Amino acid sequence: MPPKLKVLENNARIEQRFKSEISSSLAAVLKTNPRMTPKEAMWSIEQKMLANNPYQPLENGKSPIGDLPDEILTHIFSLGVRMQEEEDMDGYDDDDAWEDVSTDEEEDEEEDEEEDEEMETADDAEVTLPGKAHDSDSDMDSLLDSEYDGSDEDDELRIPFQVLVSHVCRRWREVVLEAHVLWTTLQFSNRPRLEKAQMYISRRGDLPLDIYIDCTFPPDVDEEDHPDHSLYLENKARKGSSEEPTSPPSGLDNEDDDSRFLSQREVSRILDLIEPEAAHWRTLDFRASTYSYVHLLLSRLHKLPPAPALESFQVYHFEDCEDYEFFSGDDKTPFLPFQGEAPNLKEAIFWGVHIDWEDSLRAFLRDLRELELSYHAKDVRPTYPVFRQIIQNSPHLQTLTLSLSGPMLADGVAFDDEEAWGPEPLTIPSVKDLALQFHTPSYASVLVQHLDLPGVQNLVLNFDQEDYSEFVRVLLKPVKGRTESLLQHVEQLKISGLPCNVANAEGLLGQLKALKSFNLKVVGQEEHVIFQKLMDPAAGRPPNATSESGSGRFGELPKLFCPLLESITTTEVPGEEIKRLVAARRTLGVPLKKILMSETDHISKKDEKWIRAHVDELDFFEPSDSEDEELELEVLDDDDDDSGDENGDDGGEEPFPSPFAQHLGRGRRSGGPDLD
Structure with missing residues (x-):
């Protein structure tokens, strides 16, 4: 989608400081020159402020940017285009605002010479937006108004960067048109x-x-809602509207961009x-x-x-x-x-x-x-x-x-049939980044037994709805021919959902001795226990659980988990718990350096100030749809899981929601494994 230019919002704090500075300067000038009128004093202050303003023409008529070679200008322009493309891939359509004044390059040069002879250099040129004369303030305001999307939160220009800079001056236009990388x-x-x-x-x-x-399609819109569709009129009538299209089927020309x-x-x-x-x-x-x-x-x-x-x-x-x-x-x-x-x-x-x-x-x-x-x-x-x-x-x-x-596997072959996988696991030594998401526990467990990934450093695990304790137990074991599990060399881990019992959670954390960065979304109690164990290894254990008693599933607790952890990113964790984590890790002698919190999670001013004083960096991120949407999804019914399918899956995949719904969010967990 086309790039956008950000329009800065009014900053009340800066505006107040600016007004205060002007008032102080005005008082000082009037005190020093009592014969000056307030209007004359204000004029002198304005001239002083504008002396080094980059948006005002210089007295000698030449700006340093005019000395830059074309290659440097091209690189600067390409950076501007790239920034827009990276930031605004999810933006809106640019409609007519992209249009160039003319498409013939020779005519462009002639028109530039006739209309903008004063634009020989970039130093004293105002920005000329497409289709408008640069010296008309009213036309400029009118055009700018037409380029905003009307959003209450963020008014933004729709003009692609390369088109915008091509209308600054004749030289810039020549550079832009010859810079093929911009197009x-x-x-x-x-x-x-x-x-x-x-x-x-x-x-x-x-x-x-x-x-x-x-x-x-936009939300609540179907393919039949497009005038090009053969069922458009029928669908419109079915929805209770007798209104006829006001124009030939050309793509919702009378609709807002949001519905196109x-x-x-x-x-x-x-x-x-x-x-x-x-x-x-x-x-x-x-x-x-x-x-x-x-x-x-x-x-x-x-x-x-x-x-x-x-x-x-x-x-x-x-x-x-x-x-x-x-x-x-x-x-x-x-x-x-x-x-x-x-x-x-x-x-x-x-x-x-x-x-x-x-x-x-x-x-x-x-x-x-x-x-x-x-x-x-x-x-x-x-x-x-x-x-x-x-x-x-x-x-x-x-x-x-x-x-x-x-x-x-082939039809009729059980998925846990070892012979069907061959005698050796599939070794992929080059893979550094691995993501496993939304599989049933049985599929995920068999899969990780037959993938040999000794070089994985960045791991994403995203599961929900069922008990993945068995999957974690298998993940903790080395695959055939190895002495170490996949986890033992992981440096960055993201868990967006991993319901498992406490014993297996401890086993997972115990193998993450190389972990430096942890991204954790607390979907339910199981992930919350994982978070707590980063500051208290015994968190979540039953009162009578010891390494030598009970079921024997619990191992000996270390002094701390993840000794190399430096950075943590959290979702659904309030600031007071982050503060406790930072304090606990400092006490254990392994202080955290960077905290990244979801901006939707509450944190008090006091806690924020304390955390900033005890870590190198505290920042906030805007969670994606997959992290802030809560959808009520169907919970898997264990009672239906009695026969398995022909590939050895246990039937758990059937009620999974749509891919789009899963990526938006998985809803509140209404069940899960026993914590002990």
């Missing part, structure tokens, strides 16, 4: 804006393109535009709410020639699904993009999207650095032999994410 990102959402994309393509030279297409989305017809037009450039694609990021859009994309990519420049291929399908046993789409044809050839592909992410996994082994999924398989129905997941080959074809794989997806 390599195409973002489509809400409105197709094909003319904008065509202009970017014409200006990017021979550089590769980064393409982002967002077809997701791309139709399949518009996506086809986008693909018509960008497909001739497929040999120059570097990134393709495609997001859709229904599989029909994904099917449209994959069926088109299936016919395209190889993509030699493609480095990142990401396709996300967000759709409600109550059953991950079988694929729910109308057509599950497994397509193979780019005829199976993308020799430079480094990143492959599939969310609820499957391809022809077996044919992809030839040349598509090879030499990857990152692989993510997420939210796949069991009948469209890669088989274990194919998954194994994909991994072996990528000896430099660094990041592996498996979220409610992963390898499956």
Whole structure:
């Protein structure tokens, strides 16, 4: 999506200080020069303040920035473009604000000379926004007003950075138009804006393109709500409205941007535009709410020639699904993009999207650095032999994410059948980052027994709804052929949900001797016990639990867990508990250096001041939807779990909520394992 420029809000504290300084200066000038009128004194203060103002023309008519070579200006402009793209990937459509004054570069230069001869250098030029004369304050105000999105919280300009700076002066415009690196990102959402994309393509030279297409629907909107859809009128009537469309079906032209989305017809037009450039694609990021859009994309990519420049291929399908046993789409044809050839592909992410996994082994999924398989129905997941080959074809794989997806065994083969996995675990020595999320306990337990990941340093565990004590117990054991478990070299750990008993929680923490950074979301009592054990290893233990008594599951307690821990990030932990943690770790001789808290968690001024005085850094973050949404989700029914399925899963996956709902949040846990 197009980048945005932030408009600073009024800061009352700074404004008050500014007024105070002006009042003091005015009093001093009048005292020193009693013959001056207040108006004259204020004028002298203003001249002094503006002497070094970078937004005012310099007396000699020349600014130091005018001496910078074109290469440096290009680098500065590219940093501005990159910052916008990184910050505003989830922003709004830029509508008409992106438009350039003209598209012919020679005419641009002539118009610049005629209209803005005084803009020979950047030093004394005002910013000229597209389509308006730079010397008209009223026109400028009118245009600025039209560029705001109307948000009460954050008014922001819609003009892409490269377009904005191209209207500062003639030299900057020449630099921008010749800087092909500024025109390599195409973002489509809400409105197709094909003319904008065509202009970017014409200006990017021979550089590769980064393409982002967002077809997701706004909340409470269906595909049939788009005027392009054949059922639009029928759907509108069904919803109780007899109002006819006021314009031809062109994509919700009379609706606010918040209610707009791309139709399949518009996506086809986008693909018509960008497909001739497929040999120059570097990134393709495609997001859709229904599989029909994904099917449209994959069926088109299936016919395209190889993509030699493609480095990142990401396709996300967000759709409600109550059953991950079988694929729910109308057509599950497994397509193979780019005829199976993308020799430079480094990143492959599939969310609820499957391809022809077996044919992809030839040349598509090879030499990857990152692989993510997420939210796949069991009948469209890669088989274990194919998954194994994909991994072996990528000896430099660094990041592996498996979220409610992963390898499956053949039909009729129990998932705990050791022979089906082969005599040795799948060794992946190159993987440094591993994420396991939303699997059933039985699947997760078997999976970690057959993946040998000796180099993992960053680990994400995200589970809920069931008892994962057995999974943790298996995780604590070395895989076949190893003497250490996966946990013993982990330096960064994120737990967004891990319901397990206290004994296994102690076992997990006891092996995290190399842990330096811990990100913990307290979903329920089990995670709260894990948090407490960072300051009191005995927290959560039953009164009669000792290393030699009871069931024998409890081991001997260390003096402290995670002795190298320096940084902790928390969600659902109040400031008073953070304070106790900081104090306890200091007392134990292993002080924390950095605290990062969710800004939604309460902390008093007093506690915040105390924490800041006892750590190097205290900061707050805005939690994502996956961390601050609370959804009431169906709880797994253990009574239905009596037969297992043909792959050895225990039936626990069937009631899982949709991928989108799971990513937004998993609701309050209404059950869990016994803490002891």
